[in-house]
Amino acid sequence: MDAHAYDAWYALWSEDAIYWLPCNLDDYDPARHVSLVYENYDGLKDRIDRLKSGQAWAQDPKSRLARVVSNIEIEAGDAITVHSTFNITASRNGRIEVLAGRSEHRLRQTPDGLRIAFKKVMLVDNDEVMSNLTFLI
Amino acid sequence: MTDVAALVLADRVHGSIYKDPALFEAEIDRIFHQGWVYLGHASEIPDPGDFRTAMIGRQPVIFVRGDDGEVRVLMNRCTHRGSLLCPHERGNSKLFTCGYHAWAFRNTGALAAVPFRERYGEDFDKQDHDLRPAPRVAAYREFVFASLAPDGQSFGDYLTPGARRELDLVTDMSPEGHLLVNVGVHKYQFQGNWKLQAENNIDAYHFGFVHASFVDIQRKRSGYNIAAVASGDSKARIRDLGGGHVAWDYRPINRGLAKKAMADDAMFPDWRREWHKRLIAAHGPEKAHALILGNPSHAYIFPNLALIGSQIRVMQPTAASHTRMFVYPHVLAGVPDEVNLQRIRAHEAFYGPAGGGATDDFEIFSRIDRGLAAEVDPWILLSRGLGMEEVDEDGFPSGQVTDELGNRAILHHWRALMMGAA
Numbered sequence: 001m002d003a004h005a006y007d008a009w010y011a012l013w014s015e016d017a018i019y020w021l022p023c024n025l026d027d028y029d030p031a032r033h034v035s036l037v038y039e040n041y042d043g044l045k046d047r048i049d050r051l052k053s054g055q056a057w058a059q060d061p062k063s064r065l066a067r068v069v070s071n072i073e074i075e076a077g078d079a080i081t082v083h084s085t086f087n088i089t090a091s092r093n094g095r096i097e098v099l100a101g102r103s104e105h106r107l108r109q110t111p112d113g114l115r116i117a118f119k120k121v122m123l124v125d126n127d128e129v130m131s132n133l134t135f136l137i
Numbered sequence: 138m139t140d141v142a143a144l145v146l147a148d149r150v151h152g153s154i155y156k157d158p159a160l161f162e163a164e165i166d167r168i169f170h171q172g173w174v175y176l177g178h179a180s181e182i183p184d185p186g187d188f189r190t191a192m193i194g195r196q197p198v199i200f201v202r203g204d205d206g207e208v209r210v211l212m213n214r215c216t217h218r219g220s221l222l223c224p225h226e227r228g229n230s231k232l233f234t235c236g237y238h239a240w241a242f243r244n245t246g247a248l249a250a251v252p253f254r255e256r257y258g259e260d261f262d263k264q265d266h267d268l269r270p271a272p273r274v275a276a277y278r279e280f281v282f283a284s285l286a287p288d289g290q291s292f293g294d295y296l297t298p299g300a301r302r303e304l305d306l307v308t309d310m311s312p313e314g315h316l317l318v319n320v321g322v323h324k325y326q327f328q329g330n331w332k333l334q335a336e337n338n339i340d341a342y343h344f345g346f347v348h349a350s351f352v353d354i355q356r357k358r359s360g361y362n363i364a365a366v367a368s369g370d371s372k373a374r375i376r377d378l379g380g381g382h383v384a385w386d387y388r389p390i391n392r393g394l395a396k397k398a399m400a401d402d403a404m405f406p407d408w409r410r411e412w413h414k415r416l417i418a419a420h421g422p423e424k425a426h427a428l429i430l431g432n433p434s435h436a437y438i439f440p441n442l443a444l445i446g447s448q449i450r451v452m453q454p455t456a457a458s459h460t461r462m463f464v465y466p467h468v469l470a471g472v473p474d475e476v477n478l479q480r481i482r483a484h485e486a487f488y489g490p491a492g493g494g495a496t497d498d499f500e501i502f503s504r505i506d507r508g509l510a511a512e513v514d515p516w517i518l519l520s521r522g523l524g525m526e527e528v529d530e531d532g533f534p535s536g537q538v539t540d541e542l543g544n545r546a547i548l549h550h551w552r553a554l555m556m557g558a559a
Contacts, residue, residue: 021491023321023322023323023489024321024322025321030481031474031478031481032320032477032481033320033321033481034320034321034322034323034466034481034484034485034489035321035481035485036323036485036489036490036491037485037489037491038482038485039485042358043486046354046358046486046493047493049354049357050350050351050354050493053349053350053353055349055350055353056350056493056497057347057497057500057501058496058497058499058500060500093503127226127324128324129324129325129326129461129462130324130325130326130490131325131326131490132490132496132499132500133490133491133496134490134491134496137491
C-alpha cells in the first residue's frame with residue numbers, strides 16, 4: 001500500500017468484499033449514514049483504475065507513505081478476524097500528515113490463498129476536518 | 138484599504154483577491170459578519186434540545202432547537218466570562234453549562250442558574266445575561282440563514298426569487314417536501330481561498346478536465362459520458378439569479394435526455410420510477426415533470442452555500458489561503474429506501490476526502506493558490522462568453538454552461554459588497 005502497488009493490493013480482495021471507512025462515527029448502519037468509503041469489489045476496481053489513470057490530480061505527485069501496523073489481535077474461526085492499529089505518515093507538497101486508527105480485517109481461506117472479505121478502517125480523526133485521503137488506507 | 142474597484146474588472150480579476158490577508162479580513166467583516174450566511178437545515182435538529190455548533194465568519198454559534206420547539210442561533214459564548222459555552226459539535230441537551238463557573242443556560246438561551254448568586258448584589262437580573270442570539274435569523278424551506286448585523290439588507294432581498302426556486306427544486310424532490318439532513322457530514326479542508334470553491338461550484342468548464350479520471354470510469358460502467366453536460370456544445374445553461382447567486386439550468390438537456398433515460402431500465406430502475414410516481418401524486422404531473430426536468434439542482438447561494446445534486450455544501454473561510462468544507466448529503470422523506478441508499482453511495486464515490494472527484498478539485502485549488510504567487514502578470518481571465526449573454530425564458534441573464542458568466546456574477550457581487558453596498 002505504501003508503494004502504491006494498486007493491482008497487487010486489489011488482488012488481495014475476495015469478489016464479495018466490502019471496504020469501509022466510516023465517517024463521523026466508528027459504527028452505524030451504512031445504508032443510513034454517509035461513509036468516507038463504502039465500496040464493494042467493483043468500487044475498489046474503480047478506485048484503483050482512477051489512481052492508475054494518470055489523471056487523479058490529488059495523487060499527482062503521489063503521497064510518499066510509511067505506515068506502522070501494530071497491536072495485532074487475531075480471532076481464528078471459520079473466517080479469521082484481525083484487529084490492528086496503524087499509524088501512517090504521508091508526505092506531499094512539502095507537508096506531513098499523520099493518520100492513525102484501528103482496522104478490522106475479515107480474511108477468508110480460498111483456493112488461491114487468504115483473501116480480504118471485509119476491511120473496516122476507523123480513523124481517529126474521522127469526525128474532524130480532514131485532508132487528502134486518496135492514497136490506500 | 139485596497140481599491141477593490143480596480144481589482145475586479147468586467148473581463149478579469151486581480152489575483153490578490155484570493156491571496157491578500159487584508160482583503161480577507163475585510164471580506165470576513167463585510168460579507169460574513171454583516172451579510173446573510175447559511176447556517177444549517179432545520180432537519181438537522183428535529184427534536185427539542187438538538188443542537189449543532191457552527192461558525193459565522195470567525196464567530197462561534199449554537200444552532201439549537203429549544204424546548205419550546207423554536208430554532209435559534211445563539212452566540213456560543215458564556216455571558217459571564219466569555220468562555221466557549223458548548224465545545225461539542227452536535228448533541229442534545231436541556232442545559233448548556235459553562236465549564237468555568239457553571240453558569241447554566243436553557244436550550245432557549247435563558248440563563249437558568251448562577252452559582253453563589255448573592256455576591257452579585259440584589260439588582261442582578263438573570264434575564265440581562267441570557268445567551269445573545271444572532272441579531273437576525275430567517276428560514277426558507279427549512280434552510281436557516283443568519284446575519285450578525287442587526288440592520289442591513291432584508292432576508293427577502295438577500296434570497297432572490299431565483300435562489301428560492303433552487304431551494305424549492307431541491308426540497309420538492311421529496312414527495313413530502315421535506316429534506317432529511319441527518320445522514321452525516323464530510324468535513325475537509327484545502328489550501329486556497331474560499332472564493333475558488335464558490336466559483337468552482339458553478340464552473341462547468343473544468344468538469345471534463347479536472348474530473349477526467351472519474352468521467353472515464355463512469356463511461357466504462359454505464360456507457361454515458363457524464364462530462365457531455367459540461368462540454369462546449371452542451372445545451373445546459375448557466376444563469377445569474379441575482380445577488381451573487383448562480384445556477385445551472387439542465388432543462389434544455391433534460392427535455393431530450395429524460396425520454397431516453399426513462400426507456401433505459403439501468404438508468405431508470407423500479408425504485409426511481411416509484412419515486413417519480415409519488416412525485417406526480419404529490420405535486421400533479423405538470424410540477425412533477427418540471428422537477429424531474431429541472432434536476433439535479435446545481436446552484437451556488439452567496440456566500441457560503443451550494444446545492445449540488447443531493448448535497449448541501451458549506452464553505453467556511455478560515456484564512457486567505459485556507460478553507461474548510463462541510464458537505465452534508467441529504468435524503469428525501471417519502472421515497473423508497475433504495476432512492477436514499479443510492480444517494481448516499483453515489484455521494485461517497487465523488488465527494489469527501491477519500492472520494493474520486495472533489496479531492497481533485499482541492500488539488501487544483503491548492504495549485505491555484507501556489508500559481509498566483511507568480512505576480513509578473515497578476516490578472517485572471519473571466520471573459521469566457523462575455524458579450525454573448527442572453528436573457529432566458531425566466532428572465533435571467535444566461536449563457537452556455539461553460540461560460541464564465543457565473544464567476545463574473547459572483548465576483549461582481551463580491552466587489553459591490555466590498556465597496557459598501559448593502
